[in-house]
Amino acid sequence: MQKGKVKKIDTNTGGSKRKANRDGSLIGKILGEIGLLLGTIVVWIPIYYFIIGAFKERTDIVKFPLVMTFETMSFNNIIETIEKMDFFNALKNTGAITLGALLLVVAFGSIAGFALARIKRRGFKVYYGALIALMVVPFIGVLISLIRLTVTLNLYNTLWAGILIQAAWNLPFAVFLYTGFIRALPKELEEAAYVDGCSMFRVYFNIFLPLLAPVTATCLIRSGISIWNDYLLSLTVLNDSYTPTLMVAVQSFFGDRNSEYGLAFAGILLASLPIMIMFIFLQKYFIKGIAAGAVKG
Amino acid sequence: MEQLTEVKRKRRSKFESKRTWTGILFLIPCTILVVMFIVVPVINVVRYSFNEVSLADASDVTFVGLDNYKAVPQTEGFTEMIIATIVFALGVTIVVVGLAFIVALALDKRGRGRINRGFMRSLWFFPALLSAAIVGILWRIMYHYTNGVINKSIQALGGERVNWLETPWLTNGAVIIAAVWLLMGMAIVIFLAGLQSIPTSLYEAARIDGASKRQIRRNITIPMMAPAITINVLTISIAAFKMYELPWFISLGLPGYTTRLLTQRIYFYGFEATNLMGIGAALSVVLIIVITLISLIQLFVLRKREDIF
Structure with missing residues (x-):
């Protein structure tokens, strides 16, 4: 009984501090999540780049390396590669x-x-x-x-x-x-x-x-x-x-x-x-x- | 009664020896392949390193003692090779382990309002599926001075183009980045396995005791992750020392000799240079010794921590 009481008081005193800490870490959490997302995007750029590049003509790859539109899409590379390789x-x-x-x-x-x-x-x-x-x-x-x-x-x-x-x-x-x-x-x-x-x-x-x-x-x-x-x-x-x-x-x-x-x-x-x-x-x-x-x- | 146990023992030993023979039979196919294609080549490469071997005829061998080893330091670009290899292995190991640790910590957290961790983990692991040869080709295109996506992006953001592949020492960095991209997925997965093996009760106990986040990280996470860190440092450094095709396709060893690695020199002397195979064999032995030493360190360090693993 006595013990429980002591414990309770203990958590109370630390309570406000920890709450502030938690609030502070909410921003940290969001920042962390954004950082992770950005990192993931950076890591995926090479993969995205070669996958869309496989379906684009050379000039489009050089001019707009990271853009993919339906108009510029072509299967010529795939067909030519299958044949020549x-x-x-x-x-x-x-x-x-x-x-x-x-x-x-x-x-x-x-x-x-x-x-x-x-x-x-x-x-x-x-x-x-x-x-x-x-x-x-x-x-x-x-x-x-x-x-x-x-x-x-x-x-x-x-x-x-x-x-x-x-x-x-x-x-x-x-x-x-x-x-x-x-x-x-x-x-x-x-x-x-x-x-x-x-x-x-x-x-x-x-x-x-x-x-x-x-x-x-x-x-x-x-x-x-x-x-x-x-x-x-x-x-x-x-x-x-x-x-x-x-x-x-x-x-x-x-x-x-x-x-x-x-x-x-x-x-x-x-x-x-x-x-x-x-x-x-x-x-x-x-x-x-x-x-x-x-x-x- | 005694006779009976005698019979039993005899039967038992007969059974045991039959089992042993079957076991030996089970090991035969594996042994043949391993001896033929690993053990014999290792012995031969050591033998070649002490001999002059003619390219035309494998049996035409003359003993030259340590001549091949003595010739190694006199080869062109030897100092550059040593520096390039150490810079590459150290750079890759430090960056991979550091980054992978941070990413693994970020990926390990659970809770509401977060992006699906399993999915994110798969995204980070993905580059590890690709062939080193392919990653080399891909990054060479990306680093291209005028047409590569990296310089294009820098220009789009208003910066100056960087000559990634023809600037001494910057090119080493460029090669390291590509190698990090390939190897990081594996390190992350190993770190995540390590993080998940830390019992949650430890964290709970620390939280009840009022430990701050930083204290928890410093006193629980990092010490508990020590074995995973050791494993990653050693496996990644071994992988970096062994790597051949990725750095080669990106920089072709240029500019000058600044990115030419030990493995690439082995390939050059073994297959491209005429009649310098002995030097290639000597370099191979050096590589085998370096990697064996790193592995021994791994064994030694992990043995010490056997209570954890």
């Missing part, structure tokens, strides 16, 4: 590398993660540590020897080189994600199955595989973005003019026509459209995936 060929190559590599990453990463999470042996722990340590290696640091390797393996200039190398470089992170996820699953899940004489294969396929959907989504998004957006590997391994990926095609296309902004913007838009569309529908998973990897990594 050989867009569908590039899309096919990027798509093949991304899908192929993702398939390998998920298949190999999940079984490796399963083994590493469930078998408590020293060797497995050491293996896990070594694999995680490999995440540190910068790709460009080994590019020189990697290209030579593809030549020796007869993989140079083939899509297989793209698929296998991308899969390998995305595997350590995938294994890391899968191991962490499976470790957190209760052991009782599979114990009954083992007692009934199930093999590890059957336990993996029948019990774990269906449970791995969330971590697989994270894995697909993380690796998918980086493989789709890759430029360096495609540039060096697939430098045959018949097998460029989207990013290489956009770059070489732009390099040839340095001043045709409309075409460059159309190329940029076309090359990033698939990821942009996926992001719009799967925003939550994208952001969760990025945060999951970073906080644990």
Whole structure:
């Protein structure tokens, strides 16, 4: 009783001060909100600029860079870019590398993660540590020897080189994600199955595989973005003019026509459209995936 | 009775060893790919750095000791490369982490009368989806002296045009801005995850104790965010050290050698210069060592704070 009273008095004395504080922060709140909004607009100007630029003629892009009207709208850039960039060929190559590599990453990463999470042996722990340590290696640091390797393996200039190398470089992170996820699953899940004489294969396929959907989504998004957006590997391994990926095609296309902004913007838009569309529908998973990897990594 | 437990133990160990073998089987595909395309190339690049390798034939290798490393400081634009790389990595890290922290604090607040936070977060994250190559092309166009949107806007507001891509050291800033634009989304998301992991009870307790907003920020938010700050500083600095295509497409290493980064020199000596691959390999080893050191710091710092993460 006494205590309650004291407390009440306490809040009363501080009350007026805090109220003033709150009023003062209302202006601060509004200013903060306006600042945030302005910042968002500034950050979005480049995106707005290239999206509308893809639908404008060059003279309009230069004269009125940030204005879009229906009269000046045209699809010429898009049509011309699709034709001259050989867009569908590039899309096919990027798509093949991304899908192929993702398939390998998920298949190999999940079984490796399963083994590493469930078998408590020293060797497995050491293996896990070594694999995680490999995440540190910068790709460009080994590019020189990697290209030579593809030549020796007869993989140079083939899509297989793209698929296998991308899969390998995305595997350590995938294994890391899968191991962490499976470790957190209760052991009782599979114990009954083992007692009934199930093999590890059957336990993996029948019990774990269906449970791995969330971590697989994270894995697909993380690796998918980086493989789709890759430029360096495609540039060096697939430098045959018949097998460029989207990013290489956009770059070489732009390099040839340095001043045709409309075409460059159309190329940029076309090359990033698939990821942009996926992001719009799967925003939550994208952001969760990025945060999951970073906080644990 | 004893015999029975013996049988049990035997059966158990048989079961365990069978499981171990299956586990090893499960690791094989992953191991093959990783060894072939990560471990072997790392070993080879170290080997190349101590040898003179002929471009035509990979097996034609002559041992030259430290010659490649000794040749590195004598290469053209070496000092500029060191300065440019450090300026770029430091600049990107400081600006990204600072800005992302402020934006994350602004985005974290909930309450009435605010714009939908999830939507805003997605807007800020969006640039992170784009390819670094594409961002480079885009910003090169934007920085164009006569036709770029940046100079056009400056002129529309009554200012003087700025020669973004041909002024020594200003160009470094221009490249940093573009890299910040690309990397900030990720840092914001990581900060937001950190902010959301701070228990609200801490804030409530502080408020009951009559702490001011500034006190709360200084004594709760920032200390609790220390791990997220560490992660961001290290991941962003690693990303900056590794970055190749974005700075290259914006400035092409110009003017002079002032924006030529370590990664770009690796590419030049490895693929463009004739018969200087050894130098490229030596530079690659330097890059690998730098990034490994940063990662070790990360590991060390995070281990210390394991109670939080």
